[in-house]
Amino acid sequence: MRQYLDLCQRIVDEGHWIENKRTGKRCLTVVNADLEYNVAENEFPLITTRKSFWKAAIAEFIGYIRGYDNADDFRKLGTKTWDANANLNDAWLANPHRKGEDDMGRVYGVQGRTWAKPDGGHVDQLRKIVDNLKQGIDDRGEILSFYNPGEFHMGCLRPCMHTHTFSLLGDTLYLTSYQRSCDVPLGLNFNQVQVFTFLALMAQITGNKPGMAYHKIVNAHIYEDQLELMRDVQLKREPFPSPKLEINPDIKSLEDLETWVTMDDFKVTGYQHHDPIQYPFSV
Numbered sequence: 001m002r003q004y005l006d007l008c009q010r011i012v013d014e015g016h017w018i019e020n021k022r023t024g025k026r027c028l029t030v031v032n033a034d035l036e037y038n039v040a041e042n043e044f045p046l047i048t049t050r051k052s053f054w055k056a057a058i059a060e061f062i063g064y065i066r067g068y069d070n071a072d073d074f075r076k077l078g079t080k081t082w083d084a085n086a087n088l089n090d091a092w093l094a095n096p097h098r099k100g101e102d103d104m105g106r107v108y109g110v111q112g113r114t115w116a117k118p119d120g121g122h123v124d125q126l127r128k129i130v131d132n133l134k135q136g137i138d139d140r141g142e143i144l145s146f147y148n149p150g151e152f153h154m155g156c157l158r159p160c161m162h163t164h165t166f167s168l169l170g171d172t173l174y175l176t177s178y179q180r181s182c183d184v185p186l187g188l189n190f191n192q193v194q195v196f197t198f199l200a201l202m203a204q205i206t207g208n209k210p211g212m213a214y215h216k217i218v219n220a221h222i223y224e225d226q227l228e229l230m231r232d233v234q235l236k237r238e239p240f241p242s243p244k245l246e247i248n249p250d251i252k253s254l255e256d257l258e259t260w261v262t263m264d265d266f267k268v269t270g271y272q273h274h275d276p277i278q279y280p281f282s283v
């Protein structure tokens with residue numbers, strides 16, 4: 001939690017004001033941030049200086065694992081986070097590739113599970129990683145990439161957390177996740193939970209022990225309309241100790257994640273937090 005607050009403070013103290021064309025807003029911005037989460041010790045990196053809707057964050061990631069391309073499927077799992085990007089962004093609404101209400105196009109999990117091959121057919125990147133890690137194999141290329149520039153025009157948003165690399169040392173599993181663009185008040189609150197939970201889940205379904213998760217962020221920003229709440233409210237609060245994440249031990253395979261898992265299979269214990277803060281969201 002301290003590292004999150006340190007990054008927020010660093011943006012407030014050292015950030016540069018950068019115009020963003022896509023949203024029409026200015027962002028206070030720094031470049032390069034490295035965060036680490038101790039999954040081995042179950043130090044769940046949930047923000048405590050405001051109430052965090054962690055179930056929505058996990059739901060979003062399960063949707064990526066399932067390869068969802070529709071905001072309605074995300075809502076059914078328990079998160080509305082894709083409603084705005086699927087239905088309120090003018091450029092996407094005018095895009096001929098948009099298949100209708102709630103369509104997100106070829107983003108995130110679509111690339112992760114069905115990356116189109118130029119010679120026909122698809123690559124299921126996640127399946128290959130799970131199969132290898134289950135056999136104790138790390139071929140130094142256990143990489144899940146959502147970043148497909150050849151299909152950016154077919155999706156509502158380029159992926160922000162775009163690459164996840166798994167590494168095995170003996171039977172301890174590590175994850176390094178890369179993020180090109182980070183809305184620190186809103187997005188990072190979710191992304192921290194997602195990186196942690198992804199490693200915990202992958203270790204569980206491949207029969208390995210979770211180690212550390214490393215989260216590397218390039219452009220970390222606070223939108224102009226979020227700054228006051230961050231600087232004058234959230235940063236004035238003292239954090240509480242990290243809570244713990246409990247995952248249903250019956251989740252044993254990728255198929256389990258694809259079929260019956262719901263947000264009821266995740267529990268957080270010891271979550272002490274300050275009052276909610278509603279940050280503005282930029283589409």
Ligand SMILES: Nc1nc(=O)c2c([nH]1)NC[C@@H]1CN(c3ccc(C(=O)N[C@@H](CCC(=O)O)C(=O)O)cc3)CN21
Nearest residue numbers: 053056081082085183186187189190277279281282283
């Ligand atoms: N500007 C922007 N920031 C993001 O973080 C972001 C995007 N766009 N577009 C794609 C996804 C969608 N994500 C989102 C979208 C909404 C919330 C949000 O509104 N969170 C609120 C309430 C969540 C709830 O009630 O479930 C929060 O207080 O965290 C968070 C992440 C993360 N990503």
Ligand SMILES: O=c1ccn([C@H]2C[C@H](O)[C@@H](COP(=O)(O)O)O2)c(=O)[nH]1
Nearest residue numbers: 022158160161181182183187188191
């Ligand atoms: O998982 C996510 C997804 C998105 N974001 C944020 C980062 C930016 O503020 C926007 C995306 O805008 P771009 O113009 O495509 O960079 O969404 C996030 O923090 N985490």
